[in-house]
Amino acid sequence: MDIAIETALLRRARDGSDEAFSRLVGAHQQAIRAFLRRLAPNPADADDLAQEAFVTAWSRLARLRDGISFRTFVCSIAYRKALNDRRRFNRASARDTAWHDLTPQTQTSTADARLSVQAALQTLPIDVRAAVSLCVAGDYSHSEAAEILALPLGTIKSHIQKGRDKLNALLGVSS
Amino acid sequence: MSDDALKALLVADEPAPPAHDFAFMVEVMDKVARRKLAEGVITLVLGVVAVTALLYFVMPYITPAITRLAAPLLPAVGILAALAVIAFTWEQMRPALRQYGLKV
Numbered sequence: 001m002d003i004a005i006e007t008a009l010l011r012r013a014r015d016g017s018d019e020a021f022s023r024l025v026g027a028h029q030q031a032i033r034a035f036l037r038r039l040a041p042n043p044a045d046a047d048d049l050a051q052e053a054f055v056t057a058w059s060r061l062a063r064l065r066d067g068i069s070f071r072t073f074v075c076s077i078a079y080r081k082a083l084n085d086r087r088r089f090n091r092a093s094a095r096d097t098a099w100h101d102l103t104p105q106t107q108t109s110t111a112d113a114r115l116s117v118q119a120a121l122q123t124l125p126i127d128v129r130a131a132v133s134l135c136v137a138g139d140y141s142h143s144e145a146a147e148i149l150a151l152p153l154g155t156i157k158s159h160i161q162k163g164r165d166k167l168n169a170l171l172g173v174s175s
Numbered sequence: 176m177s178d179d180a181l182k183a184l185l186v187a188d189e190p191a192p193p194a195h196d197f198a199f200m201v202e203v204m205d206k207v208a209r210r211k212l213a214e215g216v217i218t219l220v221l222g223v224v225a226v227t228a229l230l231y232f233v234m235p236y237i238t239p240a241i242t243r244l245a246a247p248l249l250p251a252v253g254i255l256a257a258l259a260v261i262a263f264t265w266e267q268m269r270p271a272l273r274q275y276g277l278k279v
Contacts, residue, residue, distance in 0.1 A: 038185075
């Protein structure tokens with residue numbers, strides 16, 4: 001979306017225009033949902049989180065600073081929601097499947113196993129996965145990713161390098 | 176080569192959601208409308224509670240003055256109330272009158 005159009009829509013949305021806000025949602029829903037689908041357990045959960053992120057963005061439009069795009073703003077909200085969702089999910093899983101720890105787990109050899117892309121992504125810590133999703137799978141700049149994930153630029157670069165190395169190894173992509 | 180191959184793998188594995196998804200937009204705007212309604216109700220309830228609390232403390236002091244002034248002010252209050260009703264009705268009717276071509 002053109003920056004001038006987005007700025008005008010944001011101004012109108014801040015003034016209470018639902019029509020302007022819905023156009024912003026329409027323009028950015030694909031990017032936000034694609035990002036969340038790599039963080040959430042399944043696409044339906046990702047879409048729910050995306051909807052919640054847009055609603056939160058609507059209520060916090062006044063806090064959107066100049067120089068930050070709407071997409072970056074919503075992505076940062078979406079990332080925090082995904083983190084909270086994951087913590088809830090982990091707590092619930094820990095309660096429900098405590099018995100699972102008693103079962104011996106086989107460690108797959110990363111050298112031989114060709115995991116599916118989704119399974120390979122799931123092996124990355126969520127912040128590394130988010131950085132890879134934004135900057136490798138998506139078209140976000142490193143500084144945008146730093147803003148979204150609230151991490152220093154150097155950490156983002158290191159996360160992307162680590163993520164790339166691990167995914168290349170797991171998926172058998174030659175370096 | 177590896178970066179492009181990795182990007183291609185990531186993109187191919189998780190097909191992007193549709194660029195235009197009207198249903199998604201409608202669901203988001205529905206949730207926004209619900210949030211707006213909830214915020215409006217909370218604001219109204221808090222306002223009513225605040226005004227009620229204020230009146231609870233203030234009324235014992237102003238009731239004697241109101242009682243004293245009630246009789247002389249009754250005609251003026253009646254006229255003001257009638258004017259308010261007329262003004263409110265006029266404002267409500269204006270859109271309908273415009274639809275019939277009346278320039279109001």
